[in-house]
Amino acid sequence: MAAVDVEDESLLASIFKDRFSPDCNAYLSELSSLRLEQLVREPERLQEDRALILQQTRDLAFRNYQTFIRTANCTELIYRDFSRVEGSVNRLIGKLPGLGERCRGFMKEAEEIGTSRRMNSLTLNRHTEILEILEIPQLMDTCVRNGYYEEALELAAYVKRLERKHSTLPVIQGIVREVRQSTSLMLNQLLQQLRSNSQLPVCLRVIGYLRRMDVFTEAELRVKFLQARGSWLSSILAAVPSDDPYFHITKTMEACRVHLFDVITQYRAIFSDDEDPLPGGQVNEAAIFHGWVVKMVSEFLQTLERDLQRGVGGRLDSLLGQCMYFGLSFSRVGADFRGQLAPMFQRSAAETLRCAVSEALERFQEDMNVYTLISMPSVLGGSIPPQQGPQPGTLQPPLSLLDFTPLACFLNNILSAFNDLRLCCPVGLAEEVSVCLQDAMADVTRQVLLFHRAEESAFSAREKDLFLSFCCSYAEDLLPFINRCLQILFPPNQIALILGVPVSQLHRFGSLGNIDIAAILTPLSFLLPQIEIAPEEIQLPELSSDIDISPELSGLTLETQRQEVETKRQEVETHQQQEEMKQQEVETHQREVETHQQEVETKQQEVELSEETGKSHSEDQDEDFSLE
Structure with missing residues (x-):
């Protein structure tokens, strides 16, 4: 049979109209080209294709049933969303009158802004004075970062007076906040100086600044000083090599003896524990210092205990002599810890013997x-x-x-x-x-x-x-x-x-x-x-x-004779170390005398400085600043 011509195709299209598809046309063309036998088998083939497609459809539905379920759920959600959108649109239509009212309110606010603009124009006339005030935070930050703490304290005092007079003004509140941030930075810098290798004059100056800042009570100031100096001392002790226990503990002992005495001297020069406590005071300020000394001694004893457990070889007697001398020197500050050394060395000697016997x-x-x-x-x-x-x-x-x-x-x-x-x-x-x-x-x-x-x-x-x-x-x-x-x-x-x-x-x-x-x-x-x-x-x-x-x-035995020679050599070294310690004690005493002299000079400078500061404060209080 010949293929379907153009006229037949147009005829079919006119009969079926919209239902006539190109696929149908292609199938009719294919059907017209089949032989008789193929046409006879065509219904069976179509039936088989239909069964196959139906089976594939079932399989597809079985494999993707969750997708169908989610599609149904999604459809339901979309329907609900459209319902909500419709409700929102209805509410929007109802609120449009209110929007008009608010627009009118906006017009009123614009008028107020115009009024504020006129006020700003008036403020421009006082530009120079206002600019000086606004530059106070920047000037304060510059003074703090460059270490001009005296000028920074004067600026902080001036800002405090401004706050008392004009605490309700937003610009003054902003200046106060920025100055407080700079003051906090200055406080951290001063405390950081105490955490470094600072001598007595520097410590006196730093404590004087902290007292003028009036951020700590007297007891808190003592605690901060001891904490900062203790942190510096701990950093020195942490830098001592710990590979050899004997070397570590001897160097730790030397560092503690020298630097700890310096800290104690500085504390006693700056703070006085001889004054009577204030009425109603509940803080025993003298106990703060003694508690800190006990803490440092306890940390040293813990270090000594750890190094003794690690083993110091046959130099236990030399180490005991140095520790006893160290404890004796500490008796001058009321912290003689020699009584706690005996059990530690006794345990170490017993443990060494047990290991050797084992x-x-x-x-x-x-x-x-x-x-x-x-x-x-x-x-x-x-x-x-x-x-x-x-x-x-x-x-x-x-x-x-x-x-x-x-x-x-x-x-x-x-x-x-x-x-x-x-x-x-x-x-x-x-x-x-x-x-x-x-x-x-x-x-x-x-x-x-x-x-x-x-x-x-x-x-x-x-x-x-x-x-x-x-x-x-x-x-x-x-x-x-x-x-x-x-x-x-x-x-x-x-x-x-x-x-x-x-x-x-x-x-x-x-x-x-x-x-x-x-x-x-x-x-x-x-x-x-x-x-x-x-x-x-x-x-x-x-x-x-x-x-x-x-x-x-x-x-x-021959071995013990060699050990005796080594012991004698160690005794000589111990004697030399003791002589060096005595020499260092003499130097420490000389430093204490010099420190006392520096303390007297510093006290005099503080008295003169306080007199000058009192004059400057009285002059500042006479000034009257007003901001309109």
Whole structure:
């Protein structure tokens, strides 16, 4: 069949009119070009396309049902909005008459503005005087930023008088606000000067300005001064390197001693705590200063506590001497804190000893794990004749311990700990040190028992004899020698003198400067021969406090001899530091004398300045300013 021609197309268009679409025309053209078989199958194909399109429509509706719901909701909202718009338009139409009334009111306001313009024209005639007043905030800001505080205070006083006379004028209120901002800036600058390294004349001048500003009470002014100077001192202390605890605490102590005394001198020169309090006053102004000093001392003690916990090595005695000297110098201001130093150094010394004893126990355990009795006795101790009993006043380590390496190394480590403790050994540590060593020796006994249980089945007759000698040397040589060392560190006569009891009654107080050998050896009793311990081994012999045998304790090993040389060198350095501190004290006293002289001169200048200021104020009060 031929394609639909133009006439047929126009005919269809005239029949269907608006319903005839180009798609219909295209389909008719396609339909007219089909063969008979295709025309027969066309209804089926159309049915299938219809079913497919229907299925796709269902799928589309199923997948986008939320969109349809939102579309419906949106349509409803739009309908409501249009309803509101319609209501608003109706209300606008109703308010148009009111708009006309307001327009007429606007015309009246315009007339008033014209009147104001005429007033401004009148004001122009006083332009010069008004301009000077309006430039006061700018002039005030310039004076403050350039440090002309005297002129700034005069301007502030003049503005206060203006405020009292014309407080209702908006322009005066604006000037007052701007001047107050400049005054606040000046206040911050003055306080910032107190937070810097300012000498006494600067501090006197700054406090004088603050008093004239009249923003703080006397008590508040003292607090602000101490806070600012404390902030400056804290910044100096924060700049001290903290890598080495000893260096950090010594430099901190030096900075506190020098600068803190300067701050105290400045405070006492500026403020007087000798005056009687005002009637009805509730603030104890003297307590403000003492509270601040206590706070600074507490911060120093906290720093000292932290550095002691970090460890200062073998220089604990040097640090204690410097701290005691520092505390003694502070007694002049009523802040002697030496009584609080003893517990801190005592804890530090005890902690150092505990760490050293713990390391000695670990090394002893390692030595016992690899120890064998095959190579014993050594050539060092095998040819040494038996020692006689310990003689009073001597402190020689038992040479028989050289036959047993673990015991010798353990004793050497304990003696190293004793040498470190000897530099700073308060009597108050007697019980704590004794308990620490009691526990340590009990651990040593357990290690010996573990070694015996592990190796007993493989012992030969020779090894059994050697192990028995090992235990006897431990019981008869090492333990009594440690007791004698404890007696050197904590003389019984000193402990008895402190407790107020005879030396023979010290055993009633438990472990004070000795260890309980019988309790330590109880687990080893089945291995030791039945030896009756001499009374002098149980009751420690008394040593005279006049005999100094600490050098004998320090010469026990080559390592401790080297430590003694280092200690002597540190003592020399400490002596030099003390000499430098004394020299600095002399310089500080000289500075205090100079400061006192400067204070007298400054007081005189303040008196002269106050007289001049009183004259200028009286002249200013005579002026009368009026603004129309």
